[in-house]
Amino acid sequence: VSARVAGIALLAAVMAVGTWFGGWWALIAAAALWQLIRRQASPWHAGLAALLGWGALLLMIPATPMGRLMERLGGIVRLPSWATVAVTLAYAALLGWSSARLVRAVRSR
Amino acid sequence: MMLRRLGDVLAGALLAGLLLLSVRRTGPLPALGPLLDPASGVWSVARQAELPPSSRGAVHGLLAGVSIRYDLRAVPHIFAASEADAIRALGYVVARDRLLQMELQWRAGAGRLTELAGRGLLPIDRESRELGLADAAERRLAALAPASRERRLLDAFADGVNAWIDDLGPRDLPLEYHLLGRRPARWAAVNSLYLLGRMGWTLALSDLEDNREAAAALVGAAAADALYPRNSPIQEPVQPNGQRAPRDDFARLPPPASPTLAAIRQAQSSGEVPRRSGTEEEGRSLDALGSNNWAVAPWRTRDGYALLAGDPHLELSLPSIWYEAHLVVPDSLDVYGVTIPGAPGITIGFTRDIAWTFTNAEADVLDRYHEVVDDSMAPTRYRVDGRWRTIRLVPQSYQDPSGAVFAVDTLRFTHRGPLTRDRHGRWRSIRWTVLEAGHELAAFASAVRARTATAWLDSIASYQAPAQNMLVADRQGTIAIRTTGRFPIRPGAGRGDLVQRGDSSAADWSGDWPITELPQAINPVQGYLASANQQPIDPRVNSRYLGANWYTPARALRINALLRADSAVTPDAMRRYQTDPGSPLADRLVPALLTAARRFPARDSLQRAAGLLAQWDRRYTRENERAILYEEAVRQLAPLLWDELTPSSPAQPPPATPGTAIVLELLKDSTSLWWDMRATRRVVEDRDAILAEALVRALAVTLRQHGEPDSGGWRWEKLRHANIYHLLRLPALSALGVPVQGGMSTLNPSSGSGSFGPSWRMVVEMGPEVRAWGIYPGGESGNPASSRYLDHLQAWSEGLLDTLFVPRTVDAADTRLLSALELLPGP
Numbered sequence: 001v002s003a004r005v006a007g008i009a010l011l012a013a014v015m016a017v018g019t020w021f022g023g024w025w026a027l028i029a030a031a032a033l034w035q036l037i038r039r040q041a042s043p044w045h046a047g048l049a050a051l052l053g054w055g056a057l058l059l060m061i062p063a064t065p066m067g068r069l070m071e072r073l074g075g076i077v078r079l080p081s082w083a084t085v086a087v088t089l090a091y092a093a094l095l096g097w098s099s100a101r102l103v104r105a106v107r108s109r
Numbered sequence: 110m111m112l113r114r115l116g117d118v119l120a121g122a123l124l125a126g127l128l129l130l131s132v133r134r135t136g137p138l139p140a141l142g143p144l145l146d147p148a149s150g151v152w153s154v155a156r157q158a159e160l161p162p163s164s165r166g167a168v169h170g171l172l173a174g175v176s177i178r179y180d181l182r183a184v185p186h187i188f189a190a191s192e193a194d195a196i197r198a199l200g201y202v203v204a205r206d207r208l209l210q211m212e213l214q215w216r217a218g219a220g221r222l223t224e225l226a227g228r229g230l231l232p233i234d235r236e237s238r239e240l241g242l243a244d245a246a247e248r249r250l251a252a253l254a255p256a257s258r259e260r261r262l263l264d265a266f267a268d269g270v271n272a273w274i275d276d277l278g279p280r281d282l283p284l285e286y287h288l289l290g291r292r293p294a295r296w297a298a299v300n301s302l303y304l305l306g307r308m309g310w311t312l313a314l315s316d317l318e319d320n321r322e323a324a325a326a327l328v329g330a331a332a333a334d335a336l337y338p339r340n341s342p343i344q345e346p347v348q349p350n351g352q353r354a355p356r357d358d359f360a361r362l363p364p365p366a367s368p369t370l371a372a373i374r375q376a377q378s379s380g381e382v383p384r385r386s387g388t389e390e391e392g393r394s395l396d397a398l399g400s401n402n403w404a405v406a407p408w409r410t411r412d413g414y415a416l417l418a419g420d421p422h423l424e425l426s427l428p429s430i431w432y433e434a435h436l437v438v439p440d441s442l443d444v445y446g447v448t449i450p451g452a453p454g455i456t457i458g459f460t461r462d463i464a465w466t467f468t469n470a471e472a473d474v475l476d477r478y479h480e481v482v483d484d485s486m487a488p489t490r491y492r493v494d495g496r497w498r499t500i501r502l503v504p505q506s507y508q509d510p511s512g513a514v515f516a517v518d519t520l521r522f523t524h525r526g527p528l529t530r531d532r533h534g535r536w537r538s539i540r541w542t543v544l545e546a547g548h549e550l551a552a553f554a555s556a557v558r559a560r561t562a563t564a565w566l567d568s569i570a571s572y573q574a575p576a577q578n579m580l581v582a583d584r585q586g587t588i589a590i591r592t593t594g595r596f597p598i599r600p601g602a603g604r605g606d607l608v609q610r611g612d613s614s615a616a617d618w619s620g621d622w623p624i625t626e627l628p629q630a631i632n633p634v635q636g637y638l639a640s641a642n643q644q645p646i647d648p649r650v651n652s653r654y655l656g657a658n659w660y661t662p663a664r665a666l667r668i669n670a671l672l673r674a675d676s677a678v679t680p681d682a683m684r685r686y687q688t689d690p691g692s693p694l695a696d697r698l699v700p701a702l703l704t705a706a707r708r709f710p711a712r713d714s715l716q717r718a719a720g721l722l723a724q725w726d727r728r729y730t731r732e733n734e735r736a737i738l739y740e741e742a743v744r745q746l747a748p749l750l751w752d753e754l755t756p757s758s759p760a761q762p763p764p765a766t767p768g769t770a771i772v773l774e775l776l777k778d779s780t781s782l783w784w785d786m787r788a789t790r791r792v793v794e795d796r797d798a799i800l801a802e803a804l805v806r807a808l809a810v811t812l813r814q815h816g817e818p819d820s821g822g823w824r825w826e827k828l829r830h831a832n833i834y835h836l837l838r839l840p841a842l843s844a845l846g847v848p849v850q851g852g853m854s855t856l857n858p859s860s861g862s863g864s865f866g867p868s869w870r871m872v873v874e875m876g877p878e879v880r881a882w883g884i885y886p887g888g889e890s891g892n893p894a895s896s897r898y899l900d901h902l903q904a905w906s907e908g909l910l911d912t913l914f915v916p917r918t919v920d921a922a923d924t925r926l927l928s929a930l931e932l933l934p935g936p
Contacts, residue, residue: 019146019147020148024142025131025142054147057152058147061155062156062158066155068155068894068896069284071841072841072842074841075840087145091141105120105121
């Protein structure tokens with residue numbers, strides 16, 4: 001279990017750093033690469049790592065302006081302010097998971 | 110196995126879908142990848158929300174380093190070695206805080222909004238181009254010598270803005286660019302001129318001719334002239350006329366007459382040039398708009414120093430139309446005030462020696478001409494004095510954000526100005542001083558170096574458009590005002606409110622008002638000066654045509670009354686006057702309503718309404734519970750009284766509602782045919798019958814909409830608010846429903862939509878050390894996640910002013926330091 005957790009944490013860190021320096025597509029690349037290297041891993045791990053990686057990046061933003069921004073963005077899309085963060089994290093998780101899952105499917109053929 | 114395969118297929122489809130949404134725009138949704146990226150997407154806006162304690166930047170063209178200190182109100186104090194460097198730094202800091210606003214404003218003036226925000230904005234772009242604003246700005250820039258002061262200022266400002274833009278990474282972009290999925294365009298020198306042209310559109314685009322024609326088609330020419338008169342029926346001019354009280358020049362209004370066929374045709378063919386927006390027209394007709402300024406001589410102030418106050422009223426927006434800044438160049442320049450983001454200098458403000466502010470002159474500086482052309486569909490020539498002249502053709506193309514051309518057009522210009530076709534196919538050209546503006550920026554740049562009020566007026570004398578009532582006070586105690594701008598002299602009867610024949614050069618302007626003839630005053634005997642968009646000069650002093658259909662001078666009446674009554678004015682009194690809740694129009698109309706009610710004692714609802722109205726103290730305080738009834742009565746009165754101005758055909762444009770001064774004029778004539786309602790053919794109503802009916806209807810509407818009088822629903826603050834919209838009209842980024850004190854015709858007028866109001870309030874005391882107070886709704890930052898986005902709003906809403914910090918040196922600025930920025934010469 002601890003190896004799995006460490007792996008996910010490592011992947012999350014790679015995804016966060018990759019996003020910071022490379023952009024959003026780093027999630028897909030990291031998830032795909034991870035799945036290539038660790039064939040037996042569940043694609044959900046990549047999804048979870050993406051969520052954690054982006055979550056960590058969001059946590060690095062100062063809380064007060066972040067709160068204001070969440071409120072404004074929520075108002076624009078007519079959602080509760082927390083939902084804007086939830087959408088962002090869900091987007092990351094789905095990108096990570098679907099990318100890893102696709103790689104696993106291709107490799108298994 | 111099957112399930113697993115299905116899962117794989119779903120994952121593939123999901124990834125494909127997500128990738129598609131991630132890389133390309135889908136409807137209003139920008140590409141999701143760059144948008145949601147927590148490092149450089151929309152969330153990065155929160156990282157940039159607050160100013161860092163210290164930072165550095167490089168600006169191409171800087172001759173020396175510039176130190177900038179943001180004070181605790183986030184106002185930048187710029188300390189530079191030269192004027193050009195100060196302007197470069199100004200460009201840099203304004204771009205840092207207001208980049209989107211700058212781009213929207215220059216694009217609005219250039220007619221290029223579609224390139225940023227999509228095809229839906231084509232009508233706005235077309236209007237700007239058809240009015241000739243973009244063409245005028247481009248020709249004006251081309252006419253500037255490269256070494257001219259104006260050109261150097263424009264280039265320096267562009268250097269500063271572009272230094273900021275060039276260094277922008279994805280994670281530095283303002284929120285709106287993330288939402289639009291765009292990057293800011295680089296700044297060109299001409300952009301500042303586009304912006305100034307747009308200000309001319311806001312302040313000096315009149316439709317007097319169309320309005321008068323529309324009225325003449327309904328009630329005849331004589332009545333139209335009386336309803337939209339050349340001279341205000343109440344005289345309280347900007348240039349003091351030596352009288353101790355306002356003067357009513359009331360005359361008997363000619364009765365509504367049947368229009369001639371020619372007048373109807375004329376009206377039906379007019380209206381091609383865009384009118385002001387609905388809200389603006391509404392505000393104008395209800396006397397709910399306007400700017401104020403006034404100055405008091407030292408001998409009428411408590412502390413013996415000249416005082417100056419100003420509050421220009423404009424469409425309110427977030428971020429604000431204004432940006433506060435302080436520019437210091439040792440031994441040369443030390444000016445504090447507000448600038449329009451995109452303009453290379455301070456527009457309204459003060460130095461250690463002088464303070465100045467403006468109100469709009471509301472003069473008629475635009476004329477329309479019917480042209481005779483060689484081809485009714487695509488003319489290339491027009492006839493003047495029996496000879497054909499060539500029309501200047503300028504092809505236009507409109508691009509969407511992808512760069513695709515989606516519309517084309519040809520602009521036409523006569524020697525007068527832009528030529529457009531009305532809806533009946535007739536061609537009209539306009540001549541407009543805004544399109545021929547001169548060297549306003551250079552005039553401002555010179556004026557800020559003046560040491561005395563008279564020197565300031567001399568420096569700004571070359572200013573042409575949009576015309577303003579320019580008020581100035583100095584440290585020596587001089588106060589002065591001049592209605593400054595270019596005012597055309599028309600041939601013949603001199604009227605500018607009639608469409609002229611274009612086939613004769615005799616219809617062209619024959620010159621401009623000489624500066625000696627402009628409305629002006631220096632140190633008047635009365636000891637104060639005030640302007641509030643009223644007719645600037647008493648026609649008994651100078652009867653030359655300057656405009657028509659002037660604002661009812663309600664605010665001028667009020668401020669003059671307050672100043673007459675106060676011989677020891679303080680800065681705080683000046684502040685209080687800016688939100689004074691008194692209404693001189695209510696002082697005149699309420700007694701008339703109550704008198705009318707007494708004539709019909711048997712009407713219970715009328716007596717109840719009159720009883721409630723009599724309880725009103727005629728003040729628009731937030732907690733007031735009777736102003737609402739009066740406002741509704743005035744609203745109800747308009748259609749009852751002006752039923753003759755409602756066209757029977759939708760093809761006929763309705764004229765504007767006449768000003769309240771005309772209503773006051775009519776009150777003196779209780780049996781005027783204007784009081785009669787045409788719909789009630791067997792009854793001839795008189796003044797009291799109509800006033801009583803308005804009051805009854807007002808009570809019914811107010812009860813229906815707001816409940817019983819003392820149930821809390823009648824509180825003024827529940828009815829009238831300021832609604833300050835974000836520039837993209839996104840409610841979540843706006844401040845809506847902000848309670849304000851003031852109402853129709855008060856010094857702090859509020860319009861029905863609440864979208865106009867005091868965009869900047871300032872009070873300056875010209876003592877040995879200048880002291881100043883000011884505020885605008887919003888904050889310095891255009892970033893909605895910043896604590897500086899809305900930090901002034903509450904105080905503004907309450908009519909308070911912030912004390913302005915005016916340090917002389919960097920060291921002094923460091924005593925109230927929020928953030929430091931050092932700019933260095935860049936490559």
